[in-house]
Amino acid sequence: MPKLTIDGRTVEVAAGTNLIEAARTAGIEIPYFCYHPYLRVVGQCRICMVEIEGQPRLAVACATPAAEGMVVRSESSERAKEAREAVMEFLLANHPLDCPVCDQAGECLLQDHSMEEQRATFTTGMSETRRTFPGYERRLIGPHVIQNQNRCIHCSRCIRFTQEISETSALTYKSRGNSTFIDTFDGKPFQDPMSACAADVCPVGALTVREFRFRKRAWKLKSTPSVCPGCSIGCNIFVQHHERVVYRFSPRENSAINATWLCDHGRFLAESLNQQTYLSPQRRVAGQPASASWAEALRALADELRGTRSLRVVASANLSNEELYLARELFGRHLKGEIVVPVFPGEPRRMKNGKGEWRTSTDAHPNSLGARRLGLATVDGEGLARLLGRAADLTVILDPAAHPYLAGDEALQLLRAGTLIAFARSQHPVADVARWLLPTPSLASNEGTFTSSPGVVQRFAPAFAQPGAVHRTATGAMSPACPTIASPWGPPGEARALWIVLTALARELGVATLDLASPADVFALMVRTEESFAGLEWEALGGRGQQESYRERQHVG
Amino acid sequence: MEAVLLRARGLPESRTIATYLAAGGYEGLKKALTMAPDAVTKEVLDSELRGRGGAGFPTGRKWSFVPKDHPGPRYLICNADESEPGTFKDREIIEHDPHQVVEGTAIASYAIRANTAYIYIRGEFVRWTRILEEAIEEARKGGFLGKNILGSGFDLDVWVHRGAGAYICGEETALLESLEGKRGFPRLKPPFPAVVGAFGKPTVVNNVETLACVPHIMTRGAPWFASIGRPRNTGPKLFCVSGHVNRPGVYELPLGVTFREIIEEHAGGIRGGRKLKAYFPGGTSAPIMTAAEVDVQADFDACAQAGTMLGSGGIIVLDETVDMVEVCANVAHFYAHESCGQCTPCREGADWCMDILDRMVEGHGRPADPETLLRICRFSSNGMTICPLGDAYALPISSIVNKFREEFDRRIETGSPLPQKKLPVLPWTGPRPGFGV
Numbered sequence: 001m002p003k004l005t006i007d008g009r010t011v012e013v014a015a016g017t018n019l020i021e022a023a024r025t026a027g028i029e030i031p032y033f034c035y036h037p038y039l040r041v042v043g044q045c046r047i048c049m050v051e052i053e054g055q056p057r058l059a060v061a062c063a064t065p066a067a068e069g070m071v072v073r074s075e076s077s078e079r080a081k082e083a084r085e086a087v088m089e090f091l092l093a094n095h096p097l098d099c100p101v102c103d104q105a106g107e108c109l110l111q112d113h114s115m116e117e118q119r120a121t122f123t124t125g126m127s128e129t130r131r132t133f134p135g136y137e138r139r140l141i142g143p144h145v146i147q148n149q150n151r152c153i154h155c156s157r158c159i160r161f162t163q164e165i166s167e168t169s170a171l172t173y174k175s176r177g178n179s180t181f182i183d184t185f186d187g188k189p190f191q192d193p194m195s196a197c198a199a200d201v202c203p204v205g206a207l208t209v210r211e212f213r214f215r216k217r218a219w220k221l222k223s224t225p226s227v228c229p230g231c232s233i234g235c236n237i238f239v240q241h242h243e244r245v246v247y248r249f250s251p252r253e254n255s256a257i258n259a260t261w262l263c264d265h266g267r268f269l270a271e272s273l274n275q276q277t278y279l280s281p282q283r284r285v286a287g288q289p290a291s292a293s294w295a296e297a298l299r300a301l302a303d304e305l306r307g308t309r310s311l312r313v314v315a316s317a318n319l320s321n322e323e324l325y326l327a328r329e330l331f332g333r334h335l336k337g338e339i340v341v342p343v344f345p346g347e348p349r350r351m352k353n354g355k356g357e358w359r360t361s362t363d364a365h366p367n368s369l370g371a372r373r374l375g376l377a378t379v380d381g382e383g384l385a386r387l388l389g390r391a392a393d394l395t396v397i398l399d400p401a402a403h404p405y406l407a408g409d410e411a412l413q414l415l416r417a418g419t420l421i422a423f424a425r426s427q428h429p430v431a432d433v434a435r436w437l438l439p440t441p442s443l444a445s446n447e448g449t450f451t452s453s454p455g456v457v458q459r460f461a462p463a464f465a466q467p468g469a470v471h472r473t474a475t476g477a478m479s480p481a482c483p484t485i486a487s488p489w490g491p492p493g494e495a496r497a498l499w500i501v502l503t504a505l506a507r508e509l510g511v512a513t514l515d516l517a518s519p520a521d522v523f524a525l526m527v528r529t530e531e532s533f534a535g536l537e538w539e540a541l542g543g544r545g546q547q548e549s550y551r552e553r554q555h556v557g
Numbered sequence: 558m559e560a561v562l563l564r565a566r567g568l569p570e571s572r573t574i575a576t577y578l579a580a581g582g583y584e585g586l587k588k589a590l591t592m593a594p595d596a597v598t599k600e601v602l603d604s605e606l607r608g609r610g611g612a613g614f615p616t617g618r619k620w621s622f623v624p625k626d627h628p629g630p631r632y633l634i635c636n637a638d639e640s641e642p643g644t645f646k647d648r649e650i651i652e653h654d655p656h657q658v659v660e661g662t663a664i665a666s667y668a669i670r671a672n673t674a675y676i677y678i679r680g681e682f683v684r685w686t687r688i689l690e691e692a693i694e695e696a697r698k699g700g701f702l703g704k705n706i707l708g709s710g711f712d713l714d715v716w717v718h719r720g721a722g723a724y725i726c727g728e729e730t731a732l733l734e735s736l737e738g739k740r741g742f743p744r745l746k747p748p749f750p751a752v753v754g755a756f757g758k759p760t761v762v763n764n765v766e767t768l769a770c771v772p773h774i775m776t777r778g779a780p781w782f783a784s785i786g787r788p789r790n791t792g793p794k795l796f797c798v799s800g801h802v803n804r805p806g807v808y809e810l811p812l813g814v815t816f817r818e819i820i821e822e823h824a825g826g827i828r829g830g831r832k833l834k835a836y837f838p839g840g841t842s843a844p845i846m847t848a849a850e851v852d853v854q855a856d857f858d859a860c861a862q863a864g865t866m867l868g869s870g871g872i873i874v875l876d877e878t879v880d881m882v883e884v885c886a887n888v889a890h891f892y893a894h895e896s897c898g899q900c901t902p903c904r905e906g907a908d909w910c911m912d913i914l915d916r917m918v919e920g921h922g923r924p925a926d927p928e929t930l931l932r933i934c935r936f937s938s939n940g941m942t943i944c945p946l947g948d949a950y951a952l953p954i955s956s957i958v959n960k961f962r963e964e965f966d967r968r969i970e971t972g973s974p975l976p977q978k979k980l981p982v983l984p985w986t987g988p989r990p991g992f993g994v
Contacts, residue, residue, distance in 0.1 A: 041745070042745060042899075043900070043943060044899050044900045044901070045900070046900055046901045046941060047901075057940030058941070059940075060745075063745050083941060086936035086941075087941075089936075090904075090936070093905055093909060094905060125925075127923075128912035131908070153901075154898060154901070154904060173898070176723070176894075176897060177894060177895065177897065177904060177907065177908065178893060178896065178898065178904055178905065178908035179898070180898030180904065
């Protein structure tokens, strides 16, 4: 454990820690562009120059391991500051400085450092013709990534990402010297299951994500820690949103699961969180929807549940542990209903953790392990068909997306036979056969935990309370519904998270033990009663990064 | 001085192993194989041989950095990627006496216990690749390479690897990357190649001329070698003289002769009776020297003391008709073209310098330009870059600006070249160089 002094502050760090990380421990930011904690150190950008006592030359902090008794000067060294200023000048000499029209603005390391490093009289002094790459200013290099080579600062992060993390080696340098540019290998499309991460690691606006470009300025976004619902790996994400609209998922650092990466499949689920077809409880009379209040709906539901002789519940591996627990206790234990969790295999997904190990999943659900650990019976499509084939008075579908079988004609025919209560968010055929349709919000407005496939219980936080309808243009892009009101969001709806409805139902039905006020309370009950949750603490869940601010994340991604 | 490295120059069939053996060739290898590897290293260390590639690092010390207890393979690499402007000594050695290089490679490989050696040769050197391959084949047939060399139990395979034509691949770590089949980007150091080199194994990279000295050290002993030149700057050195001299060419002289002697006596003085204006002492990467500094001794320490470096020994002589702004622009063009583009100061700076100097040459210089050039150079050198190419472009440019500042100011003011530029260009009167394949 070497102890060293940086700008007069003494810190003790683990052996092998480089000076950038050591300085961060001491609360000192050393600027960098090419350094990335999960990529190979190359020392290319030369901005992280520091002065080390006893060494005649400046050293790059990224490639210098902390040593016992080392005395480092970063901000306090005139020489280091002068060198950094020179590097900034070199970088800005050929950078277009088009921040007002660059989508990276606000989360651009070059922009940040130019504000930090520049002095009042700072100018690039470069009066020659700027370097440009004709034909490479706005180029779609793959399905998700747009390249603007003029903005590139040649940090090689994207190249190292494809070499070391996604292992496709899809990006490469071409040409030499000042003409060096980034291109896809052999000019093929940038087909990489994690392609958007290359844009994530890009410190400037040279690579941007097509789906997010120009939809929202980065500084308007709020970030809520969450867990990716795309598969059972459970990558840590930030849901980034503004005024009840989700704009994107960004990876949230968790060395044990996804380091700072996110696959394209998971990342682009963000858009689907805005689908909120059903905004208020509906009673269906002869197929015609009629709006109802939650109070009416809850009363009616309680009556239906009390009066039923045979109850079956289709839960889902997309629900949180808390919701599954409440469903099991309420519908299973108290109402003696039959409860199943349908599962189906998904596309194979994989993710690399901070140690460089791949983790794979062929499970399309974020929480099937949680369902199993709660002792719920998981069934495949055939099992679900058998369940629905048996006659029952009342069927409750907690999530129509639980299995594609539910959208088939056969299932709908079977469901017509009895009374159906369905919870749904976006357009689904079961809505047409349900007697009661209750709106649930997306992950962004829910709170709870998932048990991810490595066996880790991870918490996701609510981004906003009341999702509304999001208006769209014919192309699917979000845009103002009305040109005079520049807002893509509609009025707040009345969708309620399932845990709220289930605890309210418990109250209606007089089950006092389940009449709880928050997912945290449900979790506390589970910790007391469920063996697989014993010893866990709500506040401590979520892995490293749960509490990290958006600003800190920028230095990782 | 008797010719050592160039002793075969002019002999008929000088390249063949028969000629080489007749002159006592491979005796050094025979002797080395009877000694312990460390004793060979000790002998080279005692000879005070310093690397001839440019940096002048003691060769024996470089060999001794290879970890003794490393279990896996280790490699010796002969750097024949000779691309420094004004340097053509390695080519001359290979042209006339390739077996010296092969023998030196074998001895060095034995000293560091490497069983594989590569000769990384400049891509444009097609002819010399063939010469080396023929020499290696002859040596293999003669039992000087391959399995169980001369019954000693030592195995060595030597391969010639052609580069793809980048100046930067002469830098040892870029060379290693290129050898591994990657883009020729210099590596961040440490770790140094002696610890983590080619394919991640301990590796020694030595220049052709350095390795060519080794057989002579083995046969004639370290004291003999150390007696040539002056202390800490020992042995014969090949000087490549080019530019405005009467007899350009490669001259083998002991280290420590003055540049005046090289230019005036050996190279026959300045052509057309004109005056010396300046010279690059060791390729264009070395800071320029003026006519007043011609009495500096041509060795590593004296050059360092004079604020320049011996580099590769490529002396480029410039006479009074030369316009230094144009020289500077020429130098900048080379380095802007050869910068690998990896790290910021060199990638951006070399090109920026070139643009400024081009503009000056076109007559559009601005008063602030010399200071801008000096500032760019200052922040591209002295550890600001990953490899020495930053220094290689920044030091000559800043030395030209500093030493010939009035020419820059004049060019900026008048926008036109020096009046001496109008002197006629002298026709070439010497022998036409030919390869006589």
